Amino acid sequence: MRKVAVVGAGLTKFMRRAQETGKELSFEAARAALDNAGMQLKDIDCVVMGTAPDAFDGVHMKGEYLSDGSGAWGRPYLRGYVGGGTGVFAPIQGWYHIASGMFDTCLVVCEEKMSGCKPHPQGAFLTIFDHTTERPLYPNLLWIFALEMNRYMTTHGITKREIAHVAVKNKKNAMDHPSAQLPMEITVEDVMNSEVMAWPVNRLDVSPTSDGAAAVILASEEKAKKITDKPIWIQGVGWNLDTSYWTNRDLYYPEYVERAARMAYKMAGVKEPRKEIHIAEPYDPFDYKELHHMEGLLLCGKGEAARLAVDGVTARDGDLPVCPSGGLLGVGNPIAAAGLMKISELFWQLRGEAGKRQVPGQPKRGVAQAWGDLMQVGTVVVMGVD
Amino acid sequence: MDRRVAVIGIGTTGFRAASPEVSYREMIYEAAVKAYSDAGLAPDQIGSFIACSEDISEGTSIFDEYCPDQIGGARRPVHSVSGDGLHGIITAAMNIQTGLFETALVECHSKVSNCIDPVEIMNYALDPIYNRPLGEHPEFIAGLEMRRYLYESKAQPKDCAAVVQKNRAHALKNPWAAYPANLELEEIQDSPATFDPLREIDRAHHADGASVVILASADWVKKNRVKNPVWVKGMGWISEDPGLEMRPWGRSIATQKAAKMAYKQAGIRSPRSEIDFAEVDDTYSYKELQHLEDLWFFPLGGAAKAVRSGLTRSDGKFPVNVSGGCLGMGNAAEASGLQRVLEIVTQLRGEAGVRQLKRVRQAVAQSWRGIPTTSCAVAVLSKGVNS
Amino acid sequence: MNGLETTRKETKLKKKGSVPQANVPSGPLLKRKMAFEGTPLSGKDFEQGKVLFTTYKPKLAYAWDTGRAIGRYLQGLKEGRLLGVRCRHCDRTVIPPRAFCERCFRPIEEWVQLQDRGVINTFSISYVRWDAVRLEKPTLPAVIDIEGTSPRVGILHLLGEVDPKQIKVGMKVKAVWKAASERIGAITDIQYFKPE
Numbered sequence: 001m002r003k004v005a006v007v008g009a010g011l012t013k014f015m016r017r018a019q020e021t022g023k024e025l026s027f028e029a030a031r032a033a034l035d036n037a038g039m040q041l042k043d044i045d046c047v048v049m050g051t052a053p054d055a056f057d058g059v060h061m062k063g064e065y066l067s068d069g070s071g072a073w074g075r076p077y078l079r080g081y082v083g084g085g086t087g088v089f090a091p092i093q094g095w096y097h098i099a100s101g102m103f104d105t106c107l108v109v110c111e112e113k114m115s116g117c118k119p120h121p122q123g124a125f126l127t128i129f130d131h132t133t134e135r136p137l138y139p140n141l142l143w144i145f146a147l148e149m150n151r152y153m154t155t156h157g158i159t160k161r162e163i164a165h166v167a168v169k170n171k172k173n174a175m176d177h178p179s180a181q182l183p184m185e186i187t188v189e190d191v192m193n194s195e196v197m198a199w200p201v202n203r204l205d206v207s208p209t210s211d212g213a214a215a216v217i218l219a220s221e222e223k224a225k226k227i228t229d230k231p232i233w234i235q236g237v238g239w240n241l242d243t244s245y246w247t248n249r250d251l252y253y254p255e256y257v258e259r260a261a262r263m264a265y266k267m268a269g270v271k272e273p274r275k276e277i278h279i280a281e282p283y284d285p286f287d288y289k290e291l292h293h294m295e296g297l298l299l300c301g302k303g304e305a306a307r308l309a310v311d312g313v314t315a316r317d318g319d320l321p322v323c324p325s326g327g328l329l330g331v332g333n334p335i336a337a338a339g340l341m342k343i344s345e346l347f348w349q350l351r352g353e354a355g356k357r358q359v360p361g362q363p364k365r366g367v368a369q370a371w372g373d374l375m376q377v378g379t380v381v382v383m384g385v386d
Numbered sequence: 387m388d389r390r391v392a393v394i395g396i397g398t399t400g401f402r403a404a405s406p407e408v409s410y411r412e413m414i415y416e417a418a419v420k421a422y423s424d425a426g427l428a429p430d431q432i433g434s435f436i437a438c439s440e441d442i443s444e445g446t447s448i449f450d451e452y453c454p455d456q457i458g459g460a461r462r463p464v465h466s467v468s469g470d471g472l473h474g475i476i477t478a479a480m481n482i483q484t485g486l487f488e489t490a491l492v493e494c495h496s497k498v499s500n501c502i503d504p505v506e507i508m509n510y511a512l513d514p515i516y517n518r519p520l521g522e523h524p525e526f527i528a529g530l531e532m533r534r535y536l537y538e539s540k541a542q543p544k545d546c547a548a549v550v551q552k553n554r555a556h557a558l559k560n561p562w563a564a565y566p567a568n569l570e571l572e573e574i575q576d577s578p579a580t581f582d583p584l585r586e587i588d589r590a591h592h593a594d595g596a597s598v599v600i601l602a603s604a605d606w607v608k609k610n611r612v613k614n615p616v617w618v619k620g621m622g623w624i625s626e627d628p629g630l631e632m633r634p635w636g637r638s639i640a641t642q643k644a645a646k647m648a649y650k651q652a653g654i655r656s657p658r659s660e661i662d663f664a665e666v667d668d669t670y671s672y673k674e675l676q677h678l679e680d681l682w683f684f685p686l687g688g689a690a691k692a693v694r695s696g697l698t699r700s701d702g703k704f705p706v707n708v709s710g711g712c713l714g715m716g717n718a719a720e721a722s723g724l725q726r727v728l729e730i731v732t733q734l735r736g737e738a739g740v741r742q743l744k745r746v747r748q749a750v751a752q753s754w755r756g757i758p759t760t761s762c763a764v765a766v767l768s769k770g771v772n773s
Numbered sequence: 774m775n776g777l778e779t780t781r782k783e784t785k786l787k788k789k790g791s792v793p794q795a796n797v798p799s800g801p802l803l804k805r806k807m808a809f810e811g812t813p814l815s816g817k818d819f820e821q822g823k824v825l826f827t828t829y830k831p832k833l834a835y836a837w838d839t840g841r842a843i844g845r846y847l848q849g850l851k852e853g854r855l856l857g858v859r860c861r862h863c864d865r866t867v868i869p870p871r872a873f874c875e876r877c878f879r880p881i882e883e884w885v886q887l888q889d890r891g892v893i894n895t896f897s898i899s900y901v902r903w904d905a906v907r908l909e910k911p912t913l914p915a916v917i918d919i920e921g922t923s924p925r926v927g928i929l930h931l932l933g934e935v936d937p938k939q940i941k942v943g944m945k946v947k948a949v950w951k952a953a954s955e956r957i958g959a960i961t962d963i964q965y966f967k968p969e
Contacts, residue, residue, distance in 0.1 A: 001484060001486070002484070052448065053441055053447035053448050054440070054441045054447070055442075055447045057514075058510075058514055059510065059511065059513075059514055060440065060441075060443075060507055060511040061442075061468065061511045061755070061759065064511065064625070064628050064755065064758075064759045065511070065513065065628055066628075067625045067628050067761075068629070072625050073625070073626065073627060074624065074625075074626060074639075075624065076622070076623050076624060076625075076644075076647070077623070077625040077761070078467060078469055078473060078476075079469065080465055080466070080467055080468075080477075081448075081465065081466040081467065082465050082466065083448040083450060089465060093465075095484075096477075096481055096484050097480060099483075099485075099486075100389075100480035100481075100484050101389055101483055102480060102483070102621075124447055127441075127445070127446055127447040128447045128451060130452075131445060131446060237486075238463075239464075239465060240463055241435075241453070241454045241459060241461075241462065241463070241464035241465070242454070242460060243455050243460040243461070244451050244452045244454065244455055245455070255461070256461065259461060260463075372448070373448055373450060373451040376451060377450075
């Protein structure tokens with residue numbers, strides 16, 4: 001199989017409401033990634049765009065709308081789409097553009113501008129539910145997380161207090177991230193005492209809505225070695241979409257994440273994830289989700305992740321650093337861009353260029369994962385130094 | 387590694403004006419079952435599943451949630467592409483070419499009859515700051531394009547009328563078509579102008595329908611002795627300027643570039659002599675003429691002459707849209723592009739019945755994503771590996 | 774060095790006709806913050822007219838075809854009955870009904886009338902409306918495993934006539950229907966589920 005590497009990454013700052021348009025945010029992220037790789041747009045063979053619902057930007061076919069901002073003008077351009085999983089799927093899409101042998105370089109851009117949606121971006125999520133059997137109940141997006149979190153807690157006997165450690169850790173990690181929207185030093189008590197939104201979900205259990213963009217540049221082996229002496233290789237990719245009948249599944253465990261992870265690990269030749277993965281960036285739009293996804297990624301047994309968070313194993317200097325970037329809880333959640341931010345983080349961490357966020361011990365391999373749809377999709381990328 | 391990819395199965399519900407008796411799930415299921423049956427495969431033999439859709443057309447955000455079940459993709463690698471059916475074919479082919487999958491499935495559908503106001507959906511695709519506040523019916527863009535195209539090519543509105551006449555007549559022989567008709571040139575020319583020179587009848591009517599295509603690697607085809615593979619020999623896709631301010635109005639530059647890309651891969655030097663027939667986008671009548679020229683089949687102005695002389699009729703030397711195209715079959719959103727592939731596969735296999743073309747070996751499919759986009763895709767499909 | 778900073782090599786453009794030499798430092802190395810700071814706005818910036826903006830309310834409307842399976846499900850609800858389907862091949866009874874089985878991909882032909890009761894699989898106490906407006910009195914969404922279906926098969930609905938503090942996973946609940954004259958063939962023909 002043709003080898004593909006990440007050779008550059010770039011981010012905008014993530015913020016609640018940016019004056020910049022989606023096109024402008026895309027441009028800034030793309031330019032930052034090109035600068036990071038020491039490349040110019042003319043060096044790019046094709047462009048992939050990742051962006052979540054059109055309802056946020058208020059534009060039908062928003063991939064088309066964003067094409068010039070992301071450098072796609074006059075190029076082969078595709079927008080892939082797996083809901084919240086898009087941010088980690090977009091580099092997979094970039095991977096197959098190059099691994100197919102069609103192209104040598106690909107610019108992957110992810111953008112989300114949620115703030116334009118009125119009265120609140122949450123309103124756009126009403127339309128993700130089944131139009132006939134669910135939407136008449138006026139579901140809020142928070143519901144499905146609350147329902148899943150409750151099921152997860154009840155099944156394993158995990159407490160809200162244990163889960164809150166994730167929010168504390170990630171928001172603190174984000175204090176070292178220049179793009180971060182919600183960096184802060186808080187305590188477990190703060191999380192427990194924050195406003196109840198949809199029990200068991202409190203305000204500080206949740207990532208914010210954000211505007212922002214991220215970009216990475218992928219290259220074939222031959223090209224990558226010319227562009228940089230520190231390419232970070234995409235060793236494995238996996239994705240999996242479960243049935244849309246989400247109320248017909250037990251939400252306590254993300255089987256689709258496990259299937260996606262197994263696909264990626266198989267390709268990467270990873271047999272014992274807990275030993276062979278040195279950094280993890282699982283998707284953390286809610287604090288319990290990080291734990292849920294660590295289990296799906298086979299980094300620990302079912303129901304064991306909370307213990308690791310409480311014991312500090314997942315701290316940046318712990319035995320298994322999880323979300324050293326600060327994750328979505330700390331850096332922010334411009335949906336697709338947040339997933340690609342995780343890929344960027346692995347890129348910088350594995351190159352040893354993460355500055356204050358650098359995980360000790362010269363990590364050799366990491367995994368990034370995103371989740372999306374109706375508790376339904378897992379997207380997984382394994383990256384490494386060789 | 388043999389990187390060639392072939393179409394090994396197709397299925398479609400056919401197109402019709404409305405489909406109230408089935409949900410989108412049930413409609414797509416029918417197309418998928420037909421495709422699996424045609425390919426002689428079961429869902430667990432598919433490696434990667436690709437669904438093409440756009441949220442606003444469905445009335446559901448993050449529509450990819452609802453894609454897996456009806457194509458047999460639950461708990462499998464499924465992803466959506468916000469692209470036309472041809473973009474789906476290209477995606478599937480790339481997936482297979484990585485070596486990670488031996489087979490892939492592409493699904494497209496349209497339930498546009500469920501949209502109360504499709505014009506508003508088109509309008510919602512316009513730039514929200516620069517263009518949409520003008521408050522115009524978005525199809526004015528087609529009127530502007532058509533005028534500029536006629537000016538540059540010196541084609542006449544009656545040549546566009548001849549495209550309408552030809553494609554709707556072609557549809558008479560296609561049981562999958564929603565809008566077959568025997569029309570006189572005069573009555574087409576008398577159709578009221580909407581965005582002059584565009585007439586009401588120059589525009590393809592909306593249609594519902596679902597189509598599914600299954601592709602496989604060359605190794606798989608060989609191993610399983612597939613008897614009638616249709617090879618994807620070349621693929622190209624390009625997006626030009628999405629805004630209205632800087633685009634060249636008379637030509638489809640994206641089609642020109644995408645065609646060059648596809649021809650290069652397929653080793654085609656002289657498209658007109660190496661291609662036997664074409665299925666191209668004709669969402670608006672002038673688009674067929676424009677696209678044929680931008681596919682390098684004719685010089686500027688040559689497509690009008692071709693339609694006038696009957697060259698592009700099903701009994702002509704270079705048949706175009708023998709399926710009926712979008713004008714004859716109906717505009718079924720993403721499924722329109724996939725339908726171009728289905729028709730070519732059907733013809734190359736010799737299974738087209740009363741509309742079967744004789745001695746055809748290689749064809750071109752082309753699609754456009756509609757107003758206001760400039761995104762086009764091109765594929766060269768071939769019966770023989772080396773033809 | 775921070776991962777979000779990069780060194781950007783400045784390339785001097787020579788006179789017209791000459792080719793700029795990529796990757797050859799021909800000027801001073803420039804340190805440039807890679808994180809694009811952007812222009813954060815607050816609600817006040819809009820209220821005080823500090824920024825110009827344009828608004829648009831889409832006039833999008835849909836009338837979705839329910840098809841055979843969901844059409845019959847809605848008809849059942851109108852009649853005060855909860856219908857499911859059974860896949861013989863998978864030996865699995867599910868709700869909401871579907872025309873084909875997503876697991877074995879075969880058509881489903883067998884209909885089953887289910888009890889209008891079940892067990893709470895999971896629930897939430899939600900103080901936020903769908904559009905993020907804060908609620909005084911919480912809504913009580915739940916996934917309810919319906920009696921007579923296969924394990925872990927439920928529907929999304931609401932709970933009522935219950936003190937939120939008393940709700941437990943595993944609690945038995947029963948549907949409270951609207952009056953027959955008020956039922957229209959919608960999921961809301963069931964008002965909510967209440968403890969048995």
